[in-house]
Amino acid sequence: MAGASYSMPASIAFAAAMAGELGWTPLLNYLLTVTALLVAFYVVFRTGANLRFAEPGLTTAQVMAPLPPGLYLMYHVGSHEARAAMLLTVIVPLFYGLLDFGMRRFLGVTAVYFVAYCALFAVLAWHQPELLQDPDEWIMLIALAALMVQLGLIGGFVSELGDVLRRKNRELGEALTRIADMAVHDELTGVYNRHHLVDVLRREVSRAARGDAVFSVCLMDLDLFKQVNDRHGHLVADEVLRRCAHHVESRIRDIDTFGRYGGEEFVLVLPATGAPAARDVAERLRRELADLEFANDAGERFGITVSVGIAVSPRSPSATVDALLHEADAALYDAKNSGRNRVCSAAVPG
Template sequence: MSARVLVVDDIELNARYLEILLCRDYYDVVHATSGPGALEILSDTSIDIVLLDVMMPGMDGFEVCRQIKSTPGTTHVPVVMVTTLGAPEDRVTGLQAGADDFLTKPVNEVALMARVRSLVRLKHLTDEIRLRAETSAELGVDQGSMTISDGDALDGNILIAEEPGFSLDLLQKTLAPDHRLTVVTNGDQVAATAGDGGFDLAILSFDLPDTDGLALCGQLRSMARTRQMPILIMVEGFQEEMLIKGLDIGVNDYLMRPIEPNELSARVRTQIKRTRYAQRLRDSYQKSIALAITDPLTGLYNRRYLSSHLKKEIESAGKSEKPLSLAMMDVDFFKEVNDTHGHDVGDEVLTQVADRITKNLRGIDLACRFGGEEFVIVMPDTEGAFAYQVVDRLRRQMADDPFVVSTDEGVLHLTASFGVTQLGGGGDNGDDMLKRADTALYEAKDNGRNRVVPLLA
């Protein structure tokens, strides 16, 4: 796995030891001997993970971690503290500072490298989502706030899989004040419950009776509904080999028994923050997709989407031997609306036209803004004669119901003209259908407007 690791340690021998381990697995290693030096490297170099000592002169590792996690450009970079400090309160301080893990020297080499692999995989996934979100920003999508605060770690929806007893009581007592908990007590319930719940985090015991913890984690990673859900496992000290395998198959974090409540809280907060950060990035990307295929004024699909969709509908109609019809519509004398009342009133009219089109269509029909005041309606499984009836009903509504607009009179009386066609045989395609509908539309306009003209292949 190609990745760049920043090792931060003021003792050359310690840094060299980590560098040898990392280079053995083909990681690119960068070294900093101080906190400010590490922050400078992070500001202008792409780093995939930071291995951070705590006890350094000047700025200690806790403060370095806080600054990394509070800076928008580096908040997503995983940080593993590797230190001689081993007291529970030190672990909690590190995790509360934002560290993704806290390992005490001398470290288990196999466990360390498994943790690095796990966090680098997560970083690469996050980088991909961030790149898509940046593309969204370039397209003009409102990103909202991408900053993660302490409040983002609260009110998590958490699934707990643990046997009844002291450990479960501790989990509930520690987490219930700040989160919503769902508890299952056997492995058979986990996958079904997780798939239905929309959870921010799953906390799984590896000691559930008659349950293979690794297989269960693999199952959750293979299900579409739970693939992105963070998994935190609880293991005994003698289960280190299972822990390492778990990290390699996609487990996000772990707790060693006996569970320390403050460490539990800190690790849960870290996972929920990361989940919500990733979700914000994904939401931004989805907005960009919507922006690419919809018309921002009317909310209808745009011409780009129509081209792709119509091609698929024609292929489907050919395979199923079912009819397909298409109508093109134009608002009559729309230029006069803009010239007389201004483009804002024109936009009000177009928005209401789109609303009327939508309300007159079935769920399988597709309405698109083709450009300006022109709209296209695609009607699958519809004969031309029935399509004529549908759009003629829409034409009558356009003519009979005034448009409510921001003018002195408050309303405008407008009409629309339509051209209708049906998919023909012999290689008839989308461009052919659009050309026929356009020809029929202009015939409707030439014959006095406010009418529907059919034109078959």
């Protein structure tokens, strides 16, 4: 932005110097000043010092910085035609503020530009009182005032539009995050959903197929959950599901994945875990869940138990998620059939 803000006044100033309208010394001073400003902005951005400011893009500074050197050029230029041409280029940086500034700041910066030019005109008129008699000077001042008002209104409108766009963009970003979150989480319990579990299982199956590591799957099913619903009501049963899910989620490693597979059935994926360790984990969780205490609306206390079926991934390229879950399900079936509240493992693959 900064480079573009200086190149136009610089080229007009150069043309004015060639035409004898501007001395070479003011031109040189201008070029040195804007070079110093450009280097300063470059260093600030390059070193990341801009991040310490409330406005890291430094738009206000970048819009304001070309004004003093521009006024300096206009002060030294000979004819008011050349000054008018420079004035047009000096106000160009204002456009860079259109999208970044809010309405108030844009109007404020526009006002500063206008007041600065009025000050320049006053100084010029002090040294050359005949300027006050020159209708062209007044026309230029009035034209600038009208231009600034127009620019202020357009700028304010665009700024507001920018605000709306930024807000909509933020809302869209938040909505996307929510949707992405909903896509992988179970609505009732907040733990991962079946869709995500299957994704994780697919990843683990292909990793195990490459021979990287074995992993285990625990299929956990709340025992006699129909009775919980029938005796204590759907809402209390929902709360049981939530608490059990949160308990397990809080008691596993970061690398493990736990989620609700459906109904009262949960899946725990244990990467880099063989059958004995998976069994230990499942046993511990089974005991802890059996120790949880729940209460219905009448204050009656009750507990629940879970049955768990464990399957360990085979190191085989032909292994599939379905086959693994089928094994875990068969082990869970054994656990249910042998009295519930227990952990059963599928036969360990060779």
